[in-house]
Amino acid sequence: MAATCGLCAGANYFNQPLLHSIAQELGVHDGQAASIVTLAQVSYAFGLLLLVPLGDMLERRRLVLSLMVLAATGMALSGLSGPSHSFALLALGTGMTGLFSVAAQVLVPMAASLAAPGTSGRAVGLVMSGLLIGILAARSVAGVLSGLGGWNAVYGVGAVATLAMAVLLARALPRAPVVVRLGYGAVLRSLGQLWRQHPRLRSRALIGGLGFATVSVLFSTMALLLAGPAYGLNDTQIGLIGIVGIAGALMANVAGRMADRGREQATTLTGGLLMLLGWALLWQGGHSLWAFLLGFLVVDGALQALHISNQNVVYALEPQARSRINAVYMTTYFVGAASGSAVGAWAWLQAGWGGASLAGATLGLLTLAVVLWDRRLARVG
Structure with missing residues (x-):
């Protein structure tokens, strides 16, 4: 869960060291390329408001896995934007990744629920350590991967890693009972x-x-x-x-x-x-x-x-x-x-x-x- 949180949250920071390379390959100016940083933050904020509350009304294991698959799809679209020379495809992929990477914020309270009595603080601390390390390391990892295989490789590796973690979580996470019986509007x-x-x-x-x-x-x-x-x-x-x-x-x-x-x-x-x-x-x-x-x-x-x-x-x-x-x-x-x-x-x-x-x-x-x-x-x- 800690590794998944780090990967999901860090995916929103992959783009920051890649902006100049993105601008050059897609033929856009630096300001337009930099707009995807804002797009990632805004879409993540929408995910916090609109998707994280679903953790109280849906089965959390299935919700987390669904969000991860959608986030991986967003990363794949971002990676394909290079060969297709499409900034619009990059923007779509960035928005999807930001919106659905809030899987990390469903996992954090889930860790507290799954922990044994008296250990919820340690469980939350461990999962949050993974999340924070992912955010801090994402820029450096993205820079290294870009140097090895180009900026598109960063998103490709991220998509594959996210899907692999989803498979591992599908095997490891228990099913979580639905907490409340409310409609989506009532939850919001x-x-x-x-x-x-x-x-x-x-x-x-x-x-x-x-x-x-x-x-x-x-x-x-x-x-x-x-x-x-x-x-x-x-x-x-x-x-x-x-x-x-x-x-x-x-x-x-x-x-x-x-x-x-x-x-x-x-x-x-x-x-x-x-x-x-x-x-x-x-x-x-x-x-x-x-x-x-x-x-x-x-x-x-x-x-x-x-x-x-x-x-x-x-x-x-x-x-x-x-x-x-x-x-x-x-x-x-x-x-x-x-x-x-x-x-x-x-x-x-x-x-x-x-x-x-x-x-x-x-x-x-x-x-x-x-x-x-x-x-x-x-x-x-």
Whole structure:
């Protein structure tokens, strides 16, 4: 399940190091090629809202396998767009992959449901570690595969790997009973009801959204810093630096174990404080690569501590609605990511790396403020 989550989520990031090659082969300008990055994010957001809630009304094993086959089909279409010289086919394939790769977000609450009593935190942490490593490694793997066999090979390998994982999951996953007997419209309407009904869903979703916004400031500006006069790194070197984040992703498993011991609140507070420490190091990273690397590691680990503790709290609010709660939480999470990217780009234009660091630290302070609010809600509840 962890490997499948990594593969499905990572598929939406294959295109990022390939944009220039795609533009050249398909005869489009760089801006048009870059639009498929936005398309992947938007289609994934639609999948979170429209498909993930189905995990509460359909048999989850069959749902996951169906979504994976459709995502693999999207990757295959993207790979075929090169030989056919069709940007429209690439856009269709990208949209399909983004929409149906939310199979990963059906698997995460499913892991919590399948885990033995007292081990759901560790199960979620393990699956999320796989998902996060997949996202972080996708760019580097795509670059290597493109160098070996062209950018089309990236999508071909991804499609075959996804189908192979679907076969393995079909053999390994048990059938999951249907959780609720509701129509699709009623399931979608219940998302708003869950948001209104559970104050800690609101607080934890805001912690996740603000935390991801904080890290997105980093992701949207780090290449500009590292490629600039201070360091002068090329694309390959910058991509390799991104692998540092894999070590931070392992924090997800640690956070899951802490949650199983009833330490979600301590883990969340630690994550909020580490986020601020990380940005203090990143600010120094404007003239010290070692400080940048350490800050990157700390900030990424802090996000995982927040994210996994959030998921353990919200999944316990209403176990029969885990897929719908995950849809609400993850939609807020990715809205935060998009907002943080926009804030980071604006801050860089205004004041360079110093402005980006200030924006990241400010969002970190807001995250910590919501963490303190959530602690009060926990005491009241």
